[in-house]
Amino acid sequence: MIGRLSGSLLTKNPPQVLIDVGGVGYEVDVPMSTFYNLPGIGEKTVLLIHHIVREDGQFLYGFASESERFAFRQLVKISGIGARMALAVLSGLSVDELAGAVARQESGRLVKVPGIGKKTAERLLLELKGKLAEALPNAAQAPAEDQHDILNALLALGYNEREAAGAVKTLPAGTGTADGIRQALKLLARL
Template identity: 65%
Template structure:
């Protein structure tokens, strides 16, 4: 398994890049979030990778952060979700946004990504529930559940997803649901 590539970036042709590593050029598919963070051609680059071996091809996928790679691996484990759909999701949503959508069970957010229909979004939400969170920079354990409940309460009260997500992201992890809702509403009232 190729887990990491370090070399010179030769070419960027979205969604693929070419990296020279010891005289061998590796074609690596990357999500747009990784692509935008890469240096100019000719510069050194290091990426975490995931190799998929099929009968007809070896495909190498690159990621800027461990969280992106873990999200990709979680996505491709889901039946009916291949590498292309996983890359599309990670290109359309940050890892944090994906984790929030799963926590909030927000299928509409996922269907905004090209190639993701309603049924695929529902399958993703079902399969990823409880699997994304602490590993992807979300508060761990009960704090994640409390923050998800606060987010749902704010959405039910009519606040926009953007407003609610921003406020919930600033809450201390140890705050319970009731105190979280109170503090979030105070913050929103001041805005």
């Protein structure tokens, strides 16, 4: 099985790339999160690979990080979720966002991904519960109710999701809602 490819990037046609490894060109499908971080044509690149062998062919899926590959592998284990759907999920959400949505059981986040309906989103949340947050060291853990309230307050005050989530992550565990909002606002005012 192929686990990693290192070589020159020959072509980039979303979601597929062609990598030359020692004179052999490998077609690899990648999520958009990986695609946007690839170097220019002709430059050296390294991708972690998930190799699928079926009776109609062999397929390579590439990822920039181990956490992306792990999330992809968890997604394709779910009945009815194929490799294309898993790539769509990882193209629409980062691994941290996916883990956070699963931890908070937010089907609304998943429904925004093209091809994911309400029933599929609920099945994904059920099947992935406890698998992503525990296994990924950088994944968003289930926030305390106070952290969720702080995040919602910051969003209501007009901060974008990235700023608000970043501020909430810096708060010590167990911070109350009112105190957390004050601390987060002080932090955001300095930025």
